[in-house]
Amino acid sequence: MSLPSLETTPIPGLVVVRLDRRDDSRGFFKENWQREKMVAIGLPDFGPVQNNVSFNSDRGVTRGIHTEPWDKFVSLATGRIFGAWVDMREGESFGATFTLEMDTAVAVFVPRGVGNSYQVLEDATAYTYLVNEHWRPGVAYPALALDDPTVAIAWPIPLAEAIISDKDQNNPALDPSTAIAPKKTLIIGARGQLGRALQVDFPGADLVDLVAGDGVTALDLTDPAAVAAWPWHEYATVLNAAAYTAVDVAETADGRRTSWAANATAPATLAGLARDHGFTLVHYSSEYVFDGTAEEHTEDEPVSPLGVYAQSKAAGDIAVGLAPRHYLVRTSWVIGDGKNFVRTMADLAAKGVSPSVVSDQVGRLTFADELSRATKHLIDSNASFGTYNVSNSGAAMSWAEIAREVFTRSGRAAEDVSETTTAEYAAGVLEKGNPFAPRPLQSAMSLAKIRATGFEPEDALVALDRYLA
Template sequence: MIEGLLVLELKVLVDERGWFKESWQRARMTAEGLPDFRPVQANVAFNSEKGTTRGLHAEPWDKLITVGTGRVQGGWCDLREGSPTYGQTQTVEIGPGTAVFVPRGVANGYQVLEDATTYLYLVNDHWSPDAGYVNVSHKLIDWPLTPRNLSEKDRNLSTELQPVPPRKILVTGSGGQVGRALRKVLPDAEFTTSADFDITAPPERNWRQYQAIINCAAYTAVDDAETDPARAWAVNAQGPAHLARIAAENNLTLVHLSTDYVFDGASERAYREDDPVAPLNVYGASKAAGEVAAGTAPRHYIVRTSWVVGEGKNFVDTMRGLAERDIRPQVVHDQKGRPTFASELAKGIAHLLTTQPEYGIYHLSNSGDEVGFDELAMAVYTGLHRDPDMVQPVTSEQYFEGKAHARRPSRSTLDTAKIEATGFVPQNWRVGLALYLL
């Protein structure tokens, strides 16, 4: 059996006039396990003689097949790259009471079993001469009749299998810490920077050939956002709105990164996903608006995170540089939370896309004890065999005295119980730090 190829029984109502059936009924069929594949085109092929054989054609879209009149034998070969049933074939007889869902990348063909047979199918992308087709010989299937009326093209197809790559994943803002970490976890994704993919004015793509968008693009200059709110809102709120529209129109999953700064820090416990947002600054407000926008995509994961540490400018690397120069830094002690290593965040995002739990908001940081920035700095100094007492704890008021700055939440620890319930257990941040400092 080919994985993902689904055979459905259709209710056929018969009377003296003939018969009636619902060949596509979204609510019922999706409830029975059919993917909500959002068809955009309906096709009909009339076949005058039994024995007529077509295929096998692996087109870059999903299909739902049935017949209007007559019967056919459907035949399929799995050409999906990485599929557990790659190379396997399957056959099913299709009459008025049968429908078959054929996933993208499974080569499809059929043989007509009765004269004057009408073959019907829905697809979720428009036909194009420029689409990527991978076809294979009908000889891979054991047909009940001697094949006839083959097209010249089908007659000459090879039995050699060619893998069909899966739908793509687009990563925006890939020059940042999370984008760089995702390159190691999702090496086959398409990575874009703001220079070639501006989320405030997304360029055209054939979005039906994508399965997901991971939005790592963001305006993250917390203090600058206070004096440049228009740019912060354009990137952090309007950008996700554009991506959500694209995702909704093309049945894509949108993964959107958000922040602990949507909270005000007044909670006496770690923040859960359903806690009300109350941002203290323009940056946090723009990110909270971005969450609302991203949530309009039917298939969305909003991933809130905190204190990201990865390849690029980050707090841990700053402390490392100071420690290696034996500098005694002043570090705030009244902002509490937990760091998130970009490598762990990338793994969590990949986990959501792979396991596909319920759509919604998920908190994702490394696990472990809640600390202030001063304690995190001390841990860096200790890990580099420097005296942690070199770190001088100060209040935020003392640190920012005389400087223009945005208010920060005093506590932004995120409760990760929800994502842990899906099977992803984040690494303790102290373990992550030790490995990062190697």
């Protein structure tokens, strides 16, 4: 069987598929839905969960215009119809229409929010459709009058002569105030450095964190009752910026439990929800999942975590990879609105302190607004799902070199920052009885894959200038 062909329409996202139907003396055969081929021609991988058949015994049966909250893939097993679609979504295309006469060699993908209807042109017509959410009894879905004068569908059989249900004869007129809003975006960990940056690029997103207040709702992903009560079906995208990042405290008994709950169990829960509800999951990971022996880490490098924090992040990565629609964004050395290394060095410079900073850990800074910009790019460009490294660009630098860049921009001499090694720093921490987690010494990541999508990361020192200004 050859590939079907795809045709666009005046309604965004509504596409016509010409199927490869093979006829002989016995009848015909067609691949009505073949996921690999459909995705190859440009259909979304919409994940159907239910297949329905509507058998229409008589010519003139007219059904719709119904706007259920799911995507549909409609086709015919027998007969012919006149199909009509109306865009009921918020936006410039609200009220746009498209009509098409269909036989068994034609299918139409109908995106969520587009009203769907048809009129039967032959007796014994079997209309079939796949949907990606389960139909629920007792739930009222939006509909539109078949004879609405605004959309003025030119039905081939006059509606006065058609066979129409009582319900469809009493549907309302087109009303912009009832336009269907798109599914929403949810930011988890909205109070963190990355969560605050994401709010700029995803305005209007719902915001959750462990503590409520200032427009943020409390949600604990480790609480089964809270997770079950949350309306996950309302979201197209979930951005998980929440994480436990106290890498040293994670080496303690309490820290270990908290780290695994936040960094492994919670992402696994989200991956399961993404499978069940069809949303795109964006999860943020760390170069700590590697042991730091490679000079530059690529997306396909096997994970080799050193400490408890790193191990919990690696486990979360594996879980997220099971979500059908996911972006696993690995990053390093995040700098945003909050407590971080750059802010600490700037404060020390202002106070006249001359710190000793490790010089054998090498990587690149990632400013939170750059990480957010990369996230929006991946989603808006419909980049292939999978794992992407994201950091700012430029030469890889040690923590000591970055500290000196901060000091010189703060009016201090670079020489005011002295060097130490990770081993020497760890010995001092351990002598005081405090926990210390092993660190990867090489944290730089290859940016070739994200660049291949058309995203060019900003140089870290340019971003540093702006941040300190």
